[in-house]
Amino acid sequence: MSTQQTTDTGGAASARVAAYLREAILGGQLKPGDRIRQEEVAERFGASRLPVREALRMLEAEGLTEHEPNKGARVPRLTQHEVEVIYRMRERLEPLALVESLPLLTEAEHAELEDVQRRIEENTDLERFLDLDREFHMLTYSGCGIDPLNSMVTRLWNSTQHYRRSYVALGGRSRMWVVNSEHRLILDAVVRRDPIDAERFVEGHIRRTRIELGHHPEVFDGNPR
Amino acid sequence: MSTQQTTDTGGAASARVAAYLREAILGGQLKPGDRIRQEEVAERFGASRLPVREALRMLEAEGLTEHEPNKGARVPRLTQHEVEVIYRMRERLEPLALVESLPLLTEAEHAELEDVQRRIEENTDLERFLDLDREFHMLTYSGCGIDPLNSMVTRLWNSTQHYRRSYVALGGRSRMWVVNSEHRLILDAVVRRDPIDAERFVEGHIRRTRIELGHHPEVFDGNPR
DNA sequence: TGACACAGGATTGGATCCAAAATCTACTGT
DNA sequence: ACAGTAGATTTTGGATCCAATCCTGTGTCA
Structure with missing residues (x-):
């Protein structure tokens, strides 16, 4: 993979999920405005939703996702x-x-x-x-x-x-x-x-x-x- | 409370736990180097450990805590x-x-x-x-x-x-x-x-x-x- | 006396289940 | 035909339980 920074924070599973999503967002597969459903990612990854939630929080800190209570995560769209x-x-x-x-x-x-x-x-x-x-x-x-x-x-x-x-x-x-x-x-x-x-x-x-x-x-x- | 910014991110419980810890850190009750045990906070708060985990992630993004895998959260100490x-x-x-x-x-x-x-x-x-x-x-x-x-x-x-x-x-x-x-x-x-x-x-x-x-x-x- | 190994307790990470909120859909009434 | 609403479905938030890891204290052996 090309784009650095593996945020050693969080457990092994969260870190892997985060790396996967980070790659997808930076690589352009996920575009600004796109919604990220926890279940979907968890399933594709063979893990439970919990590490996905952790991963989304990490990505939020990195500016790659944004979060709204009870509504979930999106890739931020900027003006x-x-x-x-x-x-x-x-x-x-x-x-x-x-x-x-x-x-x-x-x-x-x-x-x-x-x-x-x-x-x-x-x-x-x-x-x-x-x-x-x-x-x-x-x-x-x-x-x-x-x-x-x-x-x-x-x-x-x-x-x-x-x-x-x-x-x-x-x-x-x-x-x-x-x-x-x-x-x-x-x-x-x-x-x-x-x-x-x-x-x-x-x-x-x-x-x-x-x-x-x-x-x-x-x-x-x-x-x- | 005096020190603003209620990070509307996360559910109601996580937000309350985050506000509580934020207050404790900014107010000086928790000092740099202090460890934060999830169980302890959860108990004092009458909630499970999960919202505490979410809260710690939010605080990490705000620079108020740091996280090490399998070791937990601390208040960062700076040189x-x-x-x-x-x-x-x-x-x-x-x-x-x-x-x-x-x-x-x-x-x-x-x-x-x-x-x-x-x-x-x-x-x-x-x-x-x-x-x-x-x-x-x-x-x-x-x-x-x-x-x-x-x-x-x-x-x-x-x-x-x-x-x-x-x-x-x-x-x-x-x-x-x-x-x-x-x-x-x-x-x-x-x-x-x-x-x-x-x-x-x-x-x-x-x-x-x-x-x-x-x-x-x-x-x-x-x-x- | 000191260093290493092991065991037990403590603490975090992850899975599953249930509850609450939001979104979507279909229906009703005008 | 359209707006509004109620119910069903989807999706997120939280609790509880189990597994993996780390830390600590004790005991043994050189």
Whole structure:
């Protein structure tokens, strides 16, 4: 599987169910607005409903589901304005995460970053691009051991995954090209361990994406259901 | 009860248990490092362990408990560095929350803010100060309807509540005086609906608190257990 | 005396059953 | 034909019981 973070919280069964649903939501099989029925998941998984309930709670904390009493869980649907604010949050939090992480990244991790970036540049598949892009950024933050910071950054990425997909599908090849050139700037700053540039470049990278996104309201129209 | 936010998520019983535990943690009856036994809470509450489990999950999402498989829930204990990074996160997120909130605050809410600030200035009790200070800030953000932003700000406040208490107890009356003068600046900017000043003042308010906290490592030493 | 192993108790994780709430459907009345 | 309502079905919330895991204290042996 490609998309990280196994939340070791909860028992073995809950963790497996959570991983399964996480994959389904981030992978786009479950879309914003979709309802998640406990019984259905439990059955498909050969477990009782209880670990499913636990899993849904974990996912809620990760921003992947939302819960209404006596009505159940859904994949949250966001407005364009909500997504824009989430990007503004990212503009402020991720530079901080990177600065905290920067001095603790090893040369092995630098090499891994180089490798991921190389694979992004060789890649042509959309879904794979989403995963690799995420992997690149998360790797740059991986030196930062502050739990609330990590989990919030992860949550912001999770919440917007579906809209990122729509947007990249729209922008296509040229969009990926821009991302790559900006990644190169970030990567250089990371390897040089230059906190000023690192902060500047990652902030600009996210800001430019937010502004681009603002020009494409159609990303938020076609929400199913 | 004084410390808001009833997380309408979960059934009636879970919500009540969550409210009870939330109050106990924020109020200081449960301290960082303390273990929370499901059976114990369930019994004291006349309910089964299941709603307690749900409640603990909710609280985990709010940053009030942490969970380890097969070992149960504890109140998280933070290092000085973690608290410092949380304050840096607040420095970046809360100005954003305030700017988003600013144009949507009504004059009734301005009046309510005035009232809360007046009550803070008249107050001498430490625990009451913690509640009122929180209420003041949350009120300034209350126009911002963006869920992830609200919940993250709340979570950051939750995580540091215990250390805020120790710190205020240390600084005493003079500390409260500084806070009040800074609140007045923020309040003025809010009433004038001046986003530049509002952002500046709230950012400075939090930053100064962070720097002050850095000079008092003893706040983080005496952690029980 | 100290370290390791084992056993018993305590505590959490999961399954099943039942109750309550919400949603859906079909019927009735105008 | 349509709106409103009552009943049936679906789905979630909670209680109880059982299983698996962890922790603690004691005893044995080197």
